[in-house]
Amino acid sequence: MLYFGGLLGLMGLTTLVFRDADVAGLPAAAAGVGLLVVGAAVAGLGLLLRVRRRRRVARGEPVPIGDFFERARALPRLLRAARQEGYAGLPKSRMALWVLALVYLVSPIDILPELLPIIGVADDAGVAVWLLTSVSTATGLYLRHERDRSELPPV
Structure with missing residues (x-):
């Protein structure tokens, strides 16, 4: 920025x-x-x-780790861990916001219609940037969690 x-x-x-x-x-x-x-x-x-x-x-x-490809490969594991294992780093409210953002991006109903020259696309771009940033940060933190968990000695 x-x-x-x-x-x-x-x-x-x-x-x-x-x-x-x-x-x-x-x-x-x-x-x-x-x-x-x-x-x-x-x-x-x-x-x-x-x-x-x-x-x-x-x-x-904790600071997110991993590059774009590592984070993309970690997304299914993150979602599985949040759903099955109760991974605390990803609350259900954030997953719900992700789903709402995806629905907003693909739906034909828009707060600011695309007929407005620049502003109509800017709201979609803002939602897309937020979604990608949020998913990237969450998967980076999950990678950090996996790495920290694997470095712990077995009990």
């Missing part, structure tokens, strides 16, 4: 410096300032999230 905010800020700055004509019906100065403000907000949020993550790691909270 930090880099994305910087990119938005850079786009705003270049719009202010080099653009004379309107941008999507807005004066170039308004578009440039808007991009600078949004970029600064996104970069600030990214910095805040980075600091929060470092504090969690310092407190000893």
Whole structure:
């Protein structure tokens, strides 16, 4: 997020410096300032999230592990463990939210219809990003749980 905010800020700055004509019906100065403000907000949020993550790691909270493919292969094991073994790292409410997000993404009924140019797709993209991030984090934590459990000496 930090880099994305910087990119938005850079786009705003270049719009202010080099653009004379309107941008999507807005004066170039308004578009440039808007991009600078949004970029600064996104970069600030990214910095805040980075600091929060470092504090969690310092407190000893588990950090997700594994790359994309390891996490994808761990998803069926995670779901099985949550359903059969009662794995506490994945509450049933989160699985219900995942199902609701999938239903929202595939259903033709939408809060913001796709007929609206940018906003109509943005809500679906936001739900998809949340779903992928949530599933990735949960499977990374499950991989950490499996690794920690396998390193324990047998009783």
